[in-house]
Amino acid sequence: MKKLKAIVLGAGYRGRAYAEYAKEHPDQLEIVGVADPEQAGVIPAKKYWKDWRECLEERPEADIVMVTMPDALHYDPAIMALESGYHLLLEKPISPTEEQCREVIDCALKNKRLVIIGHILRYTAYFAHIKALIDSGELGEVVSIAHQESAGFWKVAHSYVRGNWANSIKSSPIILAKCSHDFDLFVWWIGRKCRKVTSFGSIKLFRPEMMPKGAAKRCVNCPSEIERRCVWSALNMYVDHDELKYLFADHSDAAMQKLIEETDYGQCVYRANNDVPDHQTVTMEFDGGATVSHVMTGFTAKNVRTTRIALTRGEIVGDGENLDICRFDGKHVETGVPEMYRIPNRSRHGGGDFNLVSEMIRIIRRDDAEEIRSTTAQALESHLICFAAEKSRLAGGRVIELD
Ligand SMILES: NC(=O)c1ccc[n+]([C@@H]2O[C@H](COP(=O)([O-])OP(=O)(O)OC[C@H]3O[C@@H](n4cnc5c(N)ncnc54)[C@H](O)[C@@H]3O)[C@@H](O)[C@H]2O)c1
The missing domain is CATH 3.30.360.10 (Dihydrodipicolinate Reductase; domain 2)
Incomplete structure (x- = not known):
């Protein structure tokens, strides 16, 4: 069976999750290129770009484009990828506006390309x-x-x-x-x-009016008697506990400390805009x-x-x-349980991340226009x-x- 080639636009949490499939199943999928201004190199590939547009303008040889960038960066790359003939693994939402969602799907139907949305459930x-x-x-x-x-x-x-x-x-x-x-x-x-x-x-x-009296705008500056009682304290969520660390490529102690001192993740939950x-x-x-x-x-x-x-x-x-x-x-x-979901895999979302990629590969290989x-x-x-x-x-x- 032919191995499919994919390009990943956005090497964040979702881009890494789908790209992992290629590591596990190198006979089915190869990641040939990655675009990301900050961390493209975290996904092994032959070629890297700093920006999605730079990548798509080159029209690299591939079957699939994975759009795993922030929501506001879905529409333009989706249209460009579909018009260039790639199938699309597009993270949800298709776009933040209804008009653009309709345009992306119309464009895919016109070009007879497959769009799979990251609806992993x-x-x-x-x-x-x-x-x-x-x-x-x-x-x-x-x-x-x-x-x-x-x-x-x-x-x-x-x-x-x-x-x-x-x-x-x-x-x-x-x-x-x-x-x-x-x-x-x-x-x-x-x-x-x-x-x-x-x-x-x-x-x-x-909301700001619900903020406890005497609390600070950043958790690191909050009086400890207030901060220690707050379950949403950034120290509690990002330093003391590990549950959210998988979302960050670098989740060393130093990186998490920097996160709560310098980024929006360190803000008081009642003053976060x-x-x-x-x-x-x-x-x-x-x-x-x-x-x-x-x-x-x-x-x-x-x-x-x-x-x-x-x-x-x-x-x-x-x-x-x-x-x-x-x-x-x-x-x-x-x-x-239906046949294709019986084999457990180690991907997140109860195995849904890998099953989605696997299903996309199946549909592309089958090449049935109606499906x-x-x-x-x-x-x-x-x-x-x-x-x-x-x-x-x-x-x-x-x-x-x-x-
Ligand atoms: N299906 C799901 O369950 C699920 C879960 C979380 C997020 N999402 C969706 O996935 C998308 C990505 O979310 P995430 O959590 O991976 O975010 P993230 O911030 O971890 O990753 C986004 C990546 O895009 C990169 N990027 C930004 N601008 C770029 C550009 N111009 N060119 C190339 N790369 C660029 C960023 O550097 C970053 O690495 C979002 O649309 C989000 O809504 C879906």
């Missing part, structure tokens, strides 16, 4: 098992889904209060940045179009009448997604790791729900109808 054994159970028909049709994305108190502070996605203008609304994954699951599971969306959400806690909600609820109605309620909240001890799916003949209840499946007539139902078209077109659906939800939230929960 559908490539995990757990979520794919839910899909197989629904598709088996054993439990009947989906009537309603109640899904909670418990974002984890530390994760929300890291990404959506202090970090890259704290400001919707500089990056994307949180409902797009965080929840396009979930909407992708709903569209995939139900297999029909979402028609109506309504949403509420706000910043409950991370964030504008995205710390909790948001979205309600959806799909063709055929199925309804979904999605709760995203940053006030949870664990970072996990829990799901209850009510079907006409049974129920699926998932705690994020295990599924409890029941058929109302008491008959046993078990479809098992390429439908996979690419479906990428847009989740994003359109996100934009409708944000529109609704900003309009106080008005019902938004999708075409």
Whole structure:
């Protein structure tokens, strides 16, 4: 089988995660070039560039371009790569604006190129098992889904209060940045179009007026009796604990100390210039009448997604790791995990990172025009729900109808 060649634009956390696949499966994928102004060399490749445009203008010989740069740097490279004939592994979101999302997908369809979005959840054994159970028909049709994305108190502070996605203008609304994954699951599971969306959400806690009296703007300057009691303290999150270190290529003690002293990650969570909600609820109605309620909240001890799916003949209840499946007539139902997800791999997101790359390679090798078209077109659906939800939230929960 022919080995595919890929270029990585952005050697950050996501670029490194997908590039790892080439190390593990050198017979399937080779990373031939990497563009990154700061750390291209962290991914082994034959050629390096400082900027994505410099790279694409050279038109290096490759099959796939991986766009793993910040949200605002997705649209231009995506269009240029598609017009140059590359298939695209594009991190979510396609783009922060609806118009640009539509343009990217139109461009891919026109050029008959594949676009796979980094919606890694559908490539995990757990979520794919839910899909197989629904598709088996054993439990009947989906009537309603109640899904909670418990974002984890530390994760929300890291990404959506202090970090890259704290400001919707500089990056994307949180409902797009965080929840396009979930909407992708709903569209995939139900297999029909979402028609109506309504949403509420706000910043409950991370506002200047909630700052404890006497606290400082940076945690390193905060009086220790306040700092030690704050679970969001940057010292607590980045120095005392290791959970977030994997996000940084250099996570030595010195680098983490510099991070909290000099960067936005050292800011007090109540004074971080964030504008995205710390909790948001979205309600959806799909063709055929199925309804979904999605709760995203940053006030949870664990970072996990829990799901209850009510079907006409049974129920699926998932705690994020295990599924409890029941058929109302008491008959046993078990479809098992689909074949391609049975082999565990060491990549993050429950193996989803590697499974996504593997699936992309499979589709490109198979070269079926209809599969390429439908996979690419479906990428847009989740994003359109996100934009409708944000529109609704900003309009106080008005019902938004999708075409
Ligand atoms: N699918 C998921 O689960 C998931 C998780 C996290 C992030 N993301 C998405 O992935 C994307 C990247 O996020 P990340 O966490 O890897 O960020 P990151 O900051 O770790 O990496 C981004 C990289 O892009 C590089 N870059 C910036 N400008 C560039 C340019 N002009 N040319 C080339 N490279 C450039 C940066 O130097 C950096 O190394 C974002 O869009 C984010 O929303 C997806």
